[in-house]
Amino acid sequence: xxxxxxxxxxxxxxxxxxxxxxxxxxxxxxxxxxxxxxxxxxxxxxxxxxxxxxxxxxxxxxxxxxxxxxxxxxxxxxxxxxxxxxxxxxxxxxxxxxxxxxxxxxxxxxxxxxxxxxxxxxxxxxxxxxxxxxxxxxxxxxxxxxxxxxxxxxxxxxxxxxxxxxxxxxxxxxxxxxxxxxxxxxx
Amino acid sequence: xxxxxxxxxxxxxxxxxxxxxxxxxxxxxxxxxxxxxxxxxxxxxxxxxxxxxxxxxx
Ligand SMILES: [Zn+2]
Numbered sequence: 579x580x581x582x583x584x585x586x587x588x589x590x591x592x593x594x595x596x597x598x599x600x601x602x603x604x605x606x607x608x609x610x611x612x613x614x615x616x617x618x619x620x621x622x623x624x625x626x627x628x629x630x631x632x633x634x635x636x637x638x639x640x641x642x643x644x645x646x647x648x649x650x651x652x653x654x655x656x657x658x659x660x661x662x663x664x665x666x667x668x669x670x671x672x673x674x675x676x677x678x679x680x681x682x683x684x685x686x687x688x689x690x691x692x693x694x695x696x697x698x699x700x701x702x703x704x705x706x707x708x709x710x711x712x713x714x715x716x717x718x719x720x721x722x723x724x725x726x727x728x729x730x731x732x733x734x735x736x737x738x739x740x741x742x743x744x745x746x747x748x749x750x751x752x753x754x755x756x757x758x759x760x761x762x763x764x765x
Numbered sequence: 766x767x768x769x770x771x772x773x774x775x776x777x778x779x780x781x782x783x784x785x786x787x788x789x790x791x792x793x794x795x796x797x798x799x800x801x802x803x804x805x806x807x808x809x810x811x812x813x814x815x816x817x818x819x820x821x822x823x
Contacts, residue, residue, distance in 0.1 A: 593823055596823040597820065597823055600819070600823075637820070669770070672770075673768075673769060673770040676768065677768025677769055677770040677771065678768060678769050678770075679769045679801045679802075682769075682799075682800065682801025682802075682804070683801050683802075683804040683805045683808060684804060685804055686804070686807070686808055686811065689807075689808075689811045692815075693814075693815060693818060699819075699822045702815060702819070703819075717816075718816075720781065721813060721816035721817060722816055722817075722819060722820065724817075727781045727782060738782075741781075742774075742777070742778050742781055742782070745777065745780075745781055746773070746774055746777035746778065749777050749809055749812060750773070750777075752812055753805070753808050753809070753812060756808075756812070757808075
């Protein structure tokens, strides 16, 4: 079906908005990139190949639009120093002076089953929302948009080492949040 | 000897860059003795899996 009609594209709109929100966390920016995506999709629909599902094709375009936006933003100085300090506090709280866990992680009960639970995904999204903005962006670029660390460093204009540190903090924060709010290891 | 803080950093980086043999051995040694880090290792794998499934759950 090389001529999908605009109406069919708009069916995917709310999904695309949620996708963009996870990466951008700004309703106006999300709205803008999705609008651009739909316009690009309508203009380029002749190129749409029957091999891929419309949603996959749209998400492909959306990823490019998000990347363009992040690239533009990376050039503007906006790194929040306070944010970095907050994140250091998390690491300091998790580990003792001697580098051992302050409170070692306990087992998570039946994590695989959580993936089938709609409530889990709400908690998971909320935990993502709670991460500091730049941390969440880097993490989502890595895990959600499946970009390489090199690409992320380049796009965000930060060093590779800094990139690893940010990604690690994101995982620590997410683990902590899921531990407390889903796996019931509240302390 | 690797402590938990550095071990978790390496575990995390193993998802982002190739880990050297020396680093891998140090991690394995630590994990043998540390239950907290073993749990952490499993939980990191779960977090990656969940995040990659997220697009299908929106
Ligand atoms: Zn340990």
